[in-house]
Amino acid sequence: MFSLVSTVTIDDFVPIIASLGIVIFLWRFVIPHGLRGLRVAFEREENVYEIHILTKNTADARELLQDTRVRFGIQSYLWSLTGIAILLMEFLISYTQGIYELNQWVLFVAITLISIPALISILSSLDAQLKFKLRNRRADLELKGISKRIIKMALLSVIWVGLTLMFRIIMREYFITDNSNRLNSSTIFFAFLPAIIAYGRVLGSSWNLLVKNKLLHARGKPTEINPETPSKKGRILSTIVFITAITMPITALNTLLSLLATFLIPEQFVHSESVFRFGDIAKQDTIMEEGGLLGFYAIELFSKIEIDMIRKPLVSAVLLFLILNIAVVGIAFVFEVARTMFLAVTHISGRAGIKLADNKLIRTERAQQADILSFCFSGFAGQSMFLLALAMMTFWDSTFLPQNEACGYLESNVCSIATKNMLEELTWMMASAGQVIFLLVWLISIGKIKKLNAMNFDAVDLSKRSELETLKRKIRVQDVNVIDLIRKERITKAFQKYDEMIENKEEQTITAKLRSEITLSMIAGHWDLTETLSDKLLALEGGEDDFARLALIAANLATRDYKEAKHHLNAVPEQSQERLILNWIGSLLSPNEIKFNMENIHHIQVSSAIKGNLDLLKWYKNKTPEPNIIGPKTNTPVSRKILLRDIALLRIENRSEDALDMLEMWMEENFQDDLWPSGLVAKSLLEIDCGLQFSAQETLEKVYMHEPRHPMVKAALELFMDSGLTTKEWSFEQNESVDWPSIKNNIDSKEWNEKWINTYTVQPILSNNIDISGVAQSMLANIWVANRSMREANIDFPKRNMKNIHKKKLIPTRNERPLGNHLLLTGLVGTVSGIPLDFGFTNTLNPQNPSIKNYLEE
Structure with missing residues (x-):
């Protein structure tokens, strides 16, 4: 012992x-x-x-x-x-x-x-x-x-x-x-x-x-x-x-x-x-x-x-x-x-x-x-x-x-x-x-x-992975990919290209397929799916992929997860213009969580996105949209997105004739020999507003012949059929991952409302039965949907809260809105890989806040 x-x-x-x-x-x-x-x-x-x-x-x-x-x-x-x-x-x-x-x-x-x-x-x-x-x-x-x-x-x-x-x-x-x-x-x-x-x-x-x-x-x-x-x-x-x-x-x-x-x-x-x-x-x-x-x-x-x-x-x-x-x-x-x-x-x-x-x-x-x-x-x-x-x-x-x-x-x-x-x-x-x-x-x-x-x-060894990375870069240079087609709004061709990827099981197509799926989910506004897919791509690329990071930032901003957005912003080089614009948008949506370095403002202040977003803030301060009647000066994906937004705002103000004149004049100047599917959908909706039913039907059928798989085209045709604006019965190739929900599926029901609220974060609920949860979703998504009703009810900015808006029923129901306006209405706009994305316009964007007021006074 x-x-x-x-x-x-x-x-x-x-x-x-x-x-x-x-x-x-x-x-x-x-x-x-x-x-x-x-x-x-x-x-x-x-x-x-x-x-x-x-x-x-x-x-x-x-x-x-x-x-x-x-x-x-x-x-x-x-x-x-x-x-x-x-x-x-x-x-x-x-x-x-x-x-x-x-x-x-x-x-x-x-x-x-x-x-x-x-x-x-x-x-x-x-x-x-x-x-x-x-x-x-x-x-x-x-x-x-x-x-x-x-x-x-x-x-x-x-x-x-x-x-x-x-x-x-x-x-x-x-x-x-x-x-x-x-x-x-x-x-x-x-x-x-x-x-x-x-x-x-x-x-x-x-x-x-x-x-x-x-x-x-x-x-x-x-x-x-x-x-x-x-x-x-x-x-x-x-x-x-x-x-x-x-x-x-x-x-x-x-x-x-x-x-x-x-x-x-x-x-x-x-x-x-x-x-x-x-x-x-x-x-x-x-x-x-x-x-x-x-x-x-x-x-x-x-x-x-x-x-x-x-x-x-x-x-x-x-x-x-x-x-x-x-x-x-x-x-x-x-x-x-x-x-x-x-x-x-x-x-x-x-x-x-x-x-x-x-x-x-x-x-x-x-x-x-x-x-x-x-x-x-x-x-x-x-x-x-x-x-x-x-x-x-x-x-x-x-x-x-x-x-x-x-x-x-x-x-x-x-x-x-x-x-x-x-x-x-x-x-x-x-x-x-x-x-x-x-x-x-x-x-x-x-x-x-x-x-x-x-x-x-x-467990492919590192040398083979390097060879595959080189091959993927060559493929991106030599071949037109899905993202390029979406940027040009050739959606049907993009889907055809995507279908080819699905059939091809080769290693080099896996990340390309993921990038395509991420892009499709972003333009559809399915942000939860965007986040899941971007996480997967980021993991495949070892955490070094700016596209995946930017997509995650976009998803976080759209879902109002500002703390997570801040993390990803820190992981993307500050020199990226897309990153700076997303950072700027985040600083507007959540100034307490996301800070923007004003020394970088000169890098982005001339961009179409920033100009369009500043216009939207000024109009919101004045409580009335005042778009340029001749339309945007440039023809880019961002300027086209902003033009559609301006049309949606004018429709809310019952100014469809002005909007139609603006659109026709702009398209005549910029699309003589080409086709702009979203613009033609907007034109058909404006023609309905102006009583030109036959022209609207003709316009929509024309665009459908070229873009039968375009989500906006299919959604507009379904609205026309439901409203009796066309005598034809159209059958569509369904793609639930990007399509708008069919209005034939229990629209206005509790299930419809829940699905919309759970799916869309920047597009106000489309329903005739809007309860308190629908009001909350709309206010967090895009308060512009209720701008006219709030102005007419004389609701000032400090009083634009859920209690007042719900009590006075200021969120318009589906039947009170212009037909199909949800297909056009957007809020703040940013881009990922050159593709314009909608980030909505929350009721927290009070023009009287110092962080916003400074921009409006410049």
Whole structure:
């Protein structure tokens, strides 16, 4: 038995100095090396996952480890690693020298370094498992202030400490009334439950993937996820990991059966006298303290060996494996856990795993990568280090644990609580719980091996990806793509091109297809879909794609998610004119959240979008639209979008004749030999307003012959048929992803209203039954729809709130609006890839606000 001494000599610094040297070596070389080749998988199409590498080499790994968000987790890991090393060195030095004395101050340093990260692991694991909803907003991943993090962790600490104290009180009052050792061990065990559960969930859900990949690598074969052929060293390491992983369910089953035996039939497991005749095996309270059933029978078997040099190593090896298994696995597998959590496919390979974020965010956002790595080191490994320290102190009948009078003056305080029985019970409780949870998760996950095998993982190597990028650039130059056709408003041809892409499954068409889908969703105003698709494209391009970022900014502005828009604005170069215009629009919509650097205004103030938007603000201030009767001076996609908007505003003012004159004059000057589908739709609607029904029908039929798949053309024809303005019955090729909702589908119903509100964020609801939610949507989408009614009701800007507008029914119903005006009406206009987009006009755009007033006075 070891004893404690309090005097400090120069020799007592040897374990600390040696341990620091070992840990520095691990930090500088082993840990970065272990984090090479981190990969992430995200779904490219059904049953196909694309694999991208995040850390190609140790330099990339070191760069990730230097991130501020990782620092907390890695420091926690290094503290506990240092504590374990000090403890091990102190034990080995004392044991080999035959001194059997431990310095209490060295132990104090070691235990402190182990205990603090262990407590942190409880909070880290608790926090990770309480995230029922994935953080799929980049703004949520921004580095928070240290004060907020401290408050959050403090709150979790208070709650969990309270629950732990409540557990202790209940156990003391009703279950453990006369055994302080068991009460203490049970209380500490309960406190560590979050970390123990996290251990079982992570390893149990990732076991299928781990075993499959390591088996192939052990055989020297590449895997779908890691296409490189493993080296000899890699094969050896993979073999060790594979064997360890294979034994995990066996040791877990041993633990479960041993627990049942301990509680149900403990009297059946009493060692024979032959076991104790050599004096090297001490009698234990339960079989859990000697490795469970396997340990019990191994001791019985090896007791028949008379030779000490053979018997003792065999018994020690078996007990070391069974008792230290879970702790060693938790520490040794920290890099495998990191790889699994970065890969983020445990929902495919298993069940009940822990997933911290959307796969695409792991690919593109350093903040998410840092958070995952921090959890692996602080949450997963922390409690494993603590368990290893317990197992070291209680191994072989607590040989290394000072007890009773050997504690010196600590006998009456520290050693009276941390007794041999308490620590041994705590050790097998924590180890057993981790094994049982792993076994349960493993059992419900093992059936998913078939689904895992059915998945296709595309891990094209970097050189091939570079070749594909070059090929994609050549294709963009040589071929007219969907975006170009949409910019020119050749929608039918764009759909034909898109259909060809869908049929073509080649690698180089995947991102082109995504860009096309994003563009189609933007012009249709389906902003939630835009955000989803842009996230996917951004992940495919490794977070470096300005088109995807701009599309995300546009989607965030249109859905009024200004905090997220701000994040993406910071990720796009400020020199981009499209980015500056979107930034300017965002600063109008949310001046508190999004700031615009006025030094950049000269870069954009001459653009058609800015001029048109300023006109709209001035008209709103004057409460009356006053467009130039000769139309815009230029013929660009943006100026055409603004012209349609001006027509919609004039229609609201009952000035359709002026609008028709303006449109016909402008089209005659700019479209002599060409066709402008949207302009012709607007012309047909104006002709209806002016009583020219036959001309309107002729105009619309003409444009339909050229653009049968144009969403605006189809929607206008459906309106004509519904209103009896045409005698023909037209049948359309449906495309729900971009088409306006059909007015034949329960228009004005509750379902219609809900679908419109959930789909469109910048186009006021089109319905004859507008309730309070419809009023709210319209005010947030485009308040111009009610401009005339508010002016006539003499509602000034400060009073343009939901209560007044709803009470006085100032949002016009469908029948009170000009026919089809929703096809033309827009608000503030910006562009992405040269395509004009509508961002609406919220009622918060008060011309009396200083930020807006400054622009209007210039």
